Amino acid sequence: MADAPVDCRRVAVVVRVRRLVCPILGCERQTFREQLPGVLERYQRRTPRLAAQIGAVVRELAGRAGARVMSALAMQTSENTACAR
Numbered sequence: 001m002a003d004a005p006v007d008c009r010r011v012a013v014v015v016r017v018r019r020l021v022c023p024i025l026g027c028e029r030q031t032f033r034e035q036l037p038g039v040l041e042r043y044q045r046r047t048p049r050l051a052a053q054i055g056a057v058v059r060e061l062a063g064r065a066g067a068r069v070m071s072a073l074a075m076q077t078s079e080n081t082a083c084a085r
Contacts, residue, residue: 001040003047005074013047015040050075 003011017034035042046054054075058066070077 001045001047002050004050004053008074010074010076 001013001015003013005011015036017036017040019031019033021031022029039047054070054077057070057073057075060066061069067077
């Protein structure tokens with residue numbers, strides 16, 4: 001998962017969560033992963049802090065300009081992702 005850059009360097013956070021097994025027979029979800037509320041949401045690839053920073057840049061600059069500035073700040077994201085925010 002990506003986090004906000006430190007000293008213009010990209011930061012990656014490696015999170016290990018437990019895989020749990022449902023003890024109820026016939027449960028449609030036989031296994032599931034531990035959730036970390038406030039830190040990691042389902043299918044999330046960025047920390048909330050990085051997502052907020054990307055959102056702030058995109059609101060000010062939008063589209064391609066925002067993607068170029070974020071790349072210079074070590075917050076790499078595509079133009080399509082920037083526009084989707």
